[in-house]
Amino acid sequence: MIEQLRVKFARRGQAFGLAPSFILPLKGKILKRALQMGIGPKKNTADILFYGLTALASFTVLMIILGVFFVLLKESALSIREFGVIRFISSTDWNPVTESFGAATNLFGTAVTTLLAMVMAIPVALGIAIFITEVAPSSLKGPVGAAIELLAAIPSIIYGMWGLFTLAPIMAEYIEPALQSTLGRVPLLGILFHGTPMGIDILTASVVLSIMIIPFTASISRDAFNLTPSVVKESAYALGATRWEVVKNVVVPYSKIGIFGGAVLSLGRALGETMAVAFVLGNNHQITSSLFDAAATITVTLANEFTEADTNLYLSSLFYLALLLFVLSFLTLAVAKFFMLRTERRHSR
């Protein structure tokens, strides 16, 4: 009976242009399972249809990812041929007049804003997670956790607009001059804070970005902390450890892979954030030592220049940037996912 059906499937598969060798083992396994479940083959036509429909739908995810990659690759072919990979990544030139394009300034902007945002966000996010899991009375746990998650739901364009209208003037008038007159005086460190404080610069963009990723990082860390078995914590308390010592020596080491995964996930999110930085970064293609200078990330360059690009090579180079961003964030997210799966597996055991 199974054999008959398999042949039938194979014919159907061929009608759709699929090789029988691809269809047969696949459908065979599923069918065997279906039969084990007690589904009679006679009732199967509708079932097969439904099966096909759901399979098709879930494969669209795969198709979209491949589609994005190949379409971007095809669109950037012109630029790839012109500039190659190494030269494109290392060139700081972004000159529409001479049509010479390089991604280095954009990569610089993306890397610096993202890293700075991470540096500011992670300690706060960990603090929040520790507060929610270990410090807060249970009546506060829920509301604070929910409020932090609402922060994650606010769309990025609102962060950006708020950054431009509210945060940037505050940065320009108070925070940046204050930084300049204190840290700016310190030798070596000083180069980070020279120039005119305008509020529309790398520092402000990083602050907005860090506020955006705090909730993600916090809620993932909280979930990781919650996985620590209470038996382990209780035995530490029984040995006379203080609450902080339990956090420091038991909870954090126990969930460090999860935290790391969460941090990398936030990194992946921050890499691709557009609107929150587009308002306050200033969009200037340069590599600079000062945090008070404008810069450009890949995303901001795309948002500003994509409809602007007048020549084919220009547009193709923008597609090339999009491709770089896609690959970069895909890899980062894959690493994050890998670590998070590892914690999951450890705990399901």
Added chain:
Amino acid sequence: MKRALALSLILAFTVLFSFGAAAAANTLNGAGATFPYPVYSAWAYDYNKVTGVKLNYQSIGSGGGQRQITERTVDFGASDAPLDPAKLDELKLYQFPAVIGGVVPVVNIPGIKAGQLRLDAATLCKVLLGNIKYWDDGDLKALNRGLKLPHEEITVVHRSDGSGTTAIFTTYLSGAYPEWKDKVGSGKAVKWPTGIGGKGNEGVANYVKRVNNSIGYVEFAYAKQNKLAYVLLKNAAGNFVEPSFDNFKDAAATGDFDPDKNFYLWLTDAPGKNAWPIAGATFILLAREKTEANKRVVKFYDWAFKNGDATAEKLVYVPLPASLKDKIRAYWKDKGI
């Protein structure tokens, strides 16, 4: 119950979208230069009230205007930088000017008011190239006897996005000062040797307002609306002139717009006695084969030329001189639009 719900949803959906499709014939889509956006949308608003036609103009920048009409994703493109006749033939486009504007260097030096600082092309270039670093430099002092200039570092503010404003400005600088042409050149976006970048005219205006001892360049309308301190420039006739309606008109009047060249003309360094040296027209681009849409676009501009001058002046734009309008109408007729 569920089925009825689904059915009514689908029905609502189709009705909604088929209704929308019917409305399409009454719309025109255009995109391009940011500089004329206020005046085009004001004209479109009035035109819609009179005729019911919806002319949707999106300001995405001059480069974008050229790109989108080349790819035929819009009914017309707009650009502050004219395309030369050869390029127009290659891309199969028509071109005509719609309104005049000018680029104005603006400064923010405490104690110096609008119209006090005098510059010529060479000094301006040296400042923008970073060769002149302080406001009390000898060259600047020589031009401005009697003006107290501070010993403060100059911050240059330029555009960070591709822009027709930059094209007009850098064309002027390249024409007036050879070193600029060699080192930077002209175009909608250039590689600036120094300074900070603001997005759009508004971004530059915003930065100049905020940063002391800075110099930037914006479209006239933005300088006026934001009350920025403009400078006096030495023009081709050797006079120091201020940016004003009359001086723009003077530049436009002496400019020789030639229909045979599709009006290709940079209005920089115009010869008139009081002509503002960095003036420019902003242009409309049409796809040659889109006969039907072109007729409707041209109808709109014909209407605007007749009824829109007051609106334009209210928004600080210089309407085209009557003689040029006639030339443009003849050009349309000649092209069979």
Added chain:
Amino acid sequence: MTRARMRKLESVGALALCSLAAFAGLFWLVFILGDVLVHGIKALHLHLFFKDPVPPGMQGGGLRNAFVGQLLITFAATIIGVPMGILGGTFLAEYARGKWMARIISVLSDIMVSVPSIVIGTFIYALMVRPFGHFNGWAGAVALAIIMVPVVVRTTESMLTLVPWTLREAAFALGAPYYKVITQVVYRGAAAGILTGVLLSIARVAGETAPLLFTSFNNNFFSTDMNGPIASLTVTIFQYAMGPYEDWHRQAWAASFIIALFILVITIIGRTIVKMRYDKG
């Protein structure tokens, strides 16, 4: 003795810092939402919903076109994205449960959830704007749908997995084919969870700007024509906030207020459903 006190002090100090961090997080939330609330409510006006924009520099006008455009695009995206997401999640949780293929697709979906949305915008520009010859609302809807699909896939998958297997066995025993078991038994059991996933995915895309910039573009006039450029609230906010006119800034605040309100309400509803349905047990 002093050593014990030192340790205690250290503990109190460190935990106080953590509490401070939590309040810093809350501070930003209150700061941002408060700012949007104050500026937004000040700018709220009936004209905002019932009038179309007037040219810059002129007083008055509203954002009717953007509200309607945003609804149309989001609605169309939901119609495309939600069924696909639910069906895809069903495949992973039912037919392919435990298979390596299902695991790969679900990991990929998780990654897709965080893929930069602006990249999706460029992808759809190449796929649906340039070939069609004009910016169009459908392209915007498809871009948003692509962002929705993985969210719905993942929530559906995990919600279906929560439905006890014995329930299915009971249905099989009555002789029902698998698809009937899924649509009539499993979906019913997981309805609340799936609904939450759908709500959260709508909240996710309702505030997206980047994928719409190069797809549905923008329109100054009222339009329901999904084949042409169509206005959306988010793109309008971007344009208005960056513009030089005070009136634009006011309207951008008001629009942000409405969007934030919409998204927060949807998110809260979604979370409440989950809490009511799943936290009891």
